[in-house]
Amino acid sequence: VQLQASGGGVVQPGNSLVLSCAVSGRRMYVMGWFRQAPGKEREFVAATMWSGGRAYYADSVNGRFTISTDNAKSIVYLQMIGLKPEDTAVYFCGTTNEYNPQYYYDQNSYAYWGQGTQVTVSS
Numbered sequence: 001v002q003l004q005a006s007g008g009g010v011v012q013p014g015n016s017l018v019l020s021c022a023v024s025g026r027r028m029y030v031m032g033w034f035r036q037a038p039g040k041e042r043e044f045v046a047a048t049m050w051s052g053g054r055a056y057y058a059d060s061v062n063g064r065f066t067i068s069t070d071n072a073k074s075i076v077y078l079q080m081i082g083l084k085p086e087d088t089a090v091y092f093c094g095t096t097n098e099y100n101p102q103y104y105y106d107q108n109s110y111a112y113w114g115q116g117t118q119v120t121v122s123s
Contacts, residue, residue: 008117021093035089047104
């Protein structure tokens with residue numbers, strides 16, 4: 001399983017970005033996005049299943065970020081609108097076969113990770 005994250009960049013506050021995570025090899029049940037700001041722990045952002053159903057979001061991004069999948073292309077997207085300086089971080093995509101949603105928020109549940117893509121929100 002290999003994950004390739006892309007789409008990061010430098011944007012002004014209030015602007016938007018779309019991150020992509022391309023998956024090659026065997027697809028696992030759940031895809032998640034996490035982020036890590038300098039000097040901070042990696043934190044959960046969003047998660048969803050290839051099979052559909054509800055998505056899960058951190059409170060800090062709920063209503064501004066949307067996670068979605070393109071099953072035909074094996075790509076997971078993270079659409080980010082209304083970006084804030086506190087959204088600045090390296091964003092990582094990860095994947096897991098965990099079926100219990102309470103574990104989607106825990107980075108230790110994820111078996112494979114992409115390399116990360118930098119998002120900087122600054123005026």
